[in-house]
Amino acid sequence: MLAVPAAFSFIVTIDGPAGTGKSTVANSLAKRLGLEFLDTGAMYRAAALEALDLGIDPADGARVTALMRGLDLAFDWKRDPPELFVNGRPVGDRIRTPEVTRAVSLVASNPSVRNEMVRAQRLIAARHPRLVTEGRDQGSVVFPDADVRIYLDARPEIRARRRVEQLATKGIVTTEAEVLAQILERDRIDSTRADGPLICPNGAAIVDTSDTDVPEVIDRLAEIVRIRAGEALAAGDAGRRGNSASGGAHGS
Ligand code: DC
Numbered sequence: 001m002l003a004v005p006a007a008f009s010f011i012v013t014i015d016g017p018a019g020t021g022k023s024t025v026a027n028s029l030a031k032r033l034g035l036e037f038l039d040t041g042a043m044y045r046a047a048a049l050e051a052l053d054l055g056i057d058p059a060d061g062a063r064v065t066a067l068m069r070g071l072d073l074a075f076d077w078k079r080d081p082p083e084l085f086v087n088g089r090p091v092g093d094r095i096r097t098p099e100v101t102r103a104v105s106l107v108a109s110n111p112s113v114r115n116e117m118v119r120a121q122r123l124i125a126a127r128h129p130r131l132v133t134e135g136r137d138q139g140s141v142v143f144p145d146a147d148v149r150i151y152l153d154a155r156p157e158i159r160a161r162r163r164v165e166q167l168a169t170k171g172i173v174t175t176e177a178e179v180l181a182q183i184l185e186r187d188r189i190d191s192t193r194a195d196g197p198l199i200c201p202n203g204a205a206i207v208d209t210s211d212t213d214v215p216e217v218i219d220r221l222a223e224i225v226r227i228r229a230g231e232a233l234a235a236g237d238a239g240r241r242g243n244s245a246s247g248g249a250h251g252s
Pocket of ligand 1: 018040041042044045104105108134135136137138190
């Protein structure tokens, strides 16, 4: 099923807290719709990794911002999942280590780093205007006029259980109580930061994934996109947003 004719630019945003299955769902949905998948968490992780590699304190906003300005972040969408390249080098799984996961919250809570990141994401969208983009601020800040905005949610206990299972596949043993505490703390940081806080974007479709498996969530999102894409195309909106609030992301 391809809901979006190939000639149209089309942006679907998926936001929500960690553990709602955003990445898996966004990647599969992008494939199903014939769009590209933009993993913005990977971009924040890459900045954190570069900072650690260069001995820069991830909490030093000024130095991380200066570092960001010299980074070329690009995805190779021919790979599955798409692979992130920093200044031409693939980052691979190095962005998923516990060390990077700890550092990235500090990096992501800095407003000027976020500014650079928003700019980098809009630049990518200007070059690749057919995207399913996933993160915390995509529908609220980066692409507020996206054709379809989705907010994924799940109960914290469920998110903790999923994370424990995911870590177990990597041989990391932990308890649900421990992970739940980390998740609640991360939610607090993500939703209370001054800049780009995790909020449900205006007009977003809210989908709770607590009691739904991944294929079912993807079916549901594809249906939401089908309906909203039909409305957007009927209204002549899709592909004509170059002068709009998304910062000219679709202009080229
Ligand atoms: O989704 P993730 O775990 O890969 O995200 C990594 C970190 O980056 C996490 O602390 C949230 C943050 N993030 C963000 O603040 N804004 C985004 N658009 C994407 C991720």
